[in-house]
Amino acid sequence: MKLLLFPLRLAVGWGLSPRLLGLIGATMLVLLRVSIGWHFYSEGVDKRDSANWSAAPFFANAKGPFADEYRRIVWDADGRLRLDRDATMLSWATFREMVATHYGFDEEQKRQAQANYAKAVEQYDWVIEENEADIEELEFGRDRVASLDRDEREKKIRDSVSSLGGQRDTIRREWNQKAAPVLSQIDTIWKNYEIAQNAVANRDQVEARPPLRLIRPPTNRIDTSVIDGIVPYFDMAIGLCLLLGLFTPVVALAAAGFLGSVFLGQYPPGTGPSSSNYQLIECMACLVLAGTGAGRFAGLDYFLHLIVRKVYGPSPETY
Numbered sequence: 001m002k003l004l005l006f007p008l009r010l011a012v013g014w015g016l017s018p019r020l021l022g023l024i025g026a027t028m029l030v031l032l033r034v035s036i037g038w039h040f041y042s043e044g045v046d047k048r049d050s051a052n053w054s055a056a057p058f059f060a061n062a063k064g065p066f067a068d069e070y071r072r073i074v075w076d077a078d079g080r081l082r083l084d085r086d087a088t089m090l091s092w093a094t095f096r097e098m099v100a101t102h103y104g105f106d107e108e109q110k111r112q113a114q115a116n117y118a119k120a121v122e123q124y125d126w127v128i129e130e131n132e133a134d135i136e137e138l139e140f141g142r143d144r145v146a147s148l149d150r151d152e153r154e155k156k157i158r159d160s161v162s163s164l165g166g167q168r169d170t171i172r173r174e175w176n177q178k179a180a181p182v183l184s185q186i187d188t189i190w191k192n193y194e195i196a197q198n199a200v201a202n203r204d205q206v207e208a209r210p211p212l213r214l215i216r217p218p219t220n221r222i223d224t225s226v227i228d229g230i231v232p233y234f235d236m237a238i239g240l241c242l243l244l245g246l247f248t249p250v251v252a253l254a255a256a257g258f259l260g261s262v263f264l265g266q267y268p269p270g271t272g273p274s275s276s277n278y279q280l281i282e283c284m285a286c287l288v289l290a291g292t293g294a295g296r297f298a299g300l301d302y303f304l305h306l307i308v309r310k311v312y313g314p315s316p317e318t319y
Contacts, residue, residue: 029294041239047232056224064267078251082186097201099197102212103205112200120193131182245299252290259283
């Protein structure tokens with residue numbers, strides 16, 4: 001029984017009896033837990049309900065020693081997939097067939113879905129043609145950055161000289177500026193295509209089936225196409241558990257790790273309202289919640305902890 005309850009003991013707090021705290025101290029821990037819990041929950045709801053939220057800008061603008069790793073997480077960071085006509089057409093054609101199967105389209109609806117596909121392809125080709133010069137510059141800059149990355153010896157020399165250390169970032173910024181308007185137009189076509197294909201469904205089909213999302217093919221094992229769908233619900237789950245005081249040590253450590261990654265993504269931190277120091281402070285507060293087992297004060301962990309104490313017996317602290 002003790003072995004079976006060992007994970008639960010870790011999840012609600014290792015010590016069999018929390019060290020004595022005054023009423024004010026315990027109340028402050030509860031308020032801290034609830035405040036952080038509400039922050040996470042409300043942030044998660046806002047992200048879930050926002051049509052435009054994405055973690056991509058954060059990762060794309062990362063700085064510090066882990067900047068390269070963060071930038072690699074951005075979905076199609078260099079626009080390679082979106083500018084690949086064959087890959088884009090394949091994704092859209094696959095979605096067309098998935099929508100037809102999802103709603104059970106009749107022949108007329110399938111023809112409309114095909115018309116939506118043809119219209120999206122036409123819009124895509126027009127964007128590529130109108131921005132041909134910028135796309136060529138983008139591809140040149142992208143190849144230049146890739147060349148600098150491959151040359152490890154040159155990279156070490158460049159990074160050791162401050163005047164050359166920003167060369168790669170300068171090139172990246174320049175081609176990002178060139179790429180942004182083009183990729184934004186393509187993103188709009190993706191979004192409108194998703195809306196148009198779902199709009200083909202009639203009222204009965206919509207009531208029977210939820211709208212189908214156009215999932216973009218990942219460009220890495222884990223990128224923002226995956227992360228964007230996870231983070232809102234991660235935030236909400238963390239928030240709810242902290243609000244309820246459920247599995248607080250584990251949840252607070254997960255929250256601290258998340259906030260710590262945000263801080264490292266903007267290191268060294270700046271000043272002002274956008275400073276990542278605020279994430280660092282909340283990270284430290286989460287560690288306090290984890291270390292004190294704060295869910296055992298006015299939280300569900302109190303009842304779970306009673307089960308643990310019943311099996312393991314009271315600790316010497318209680319005598």
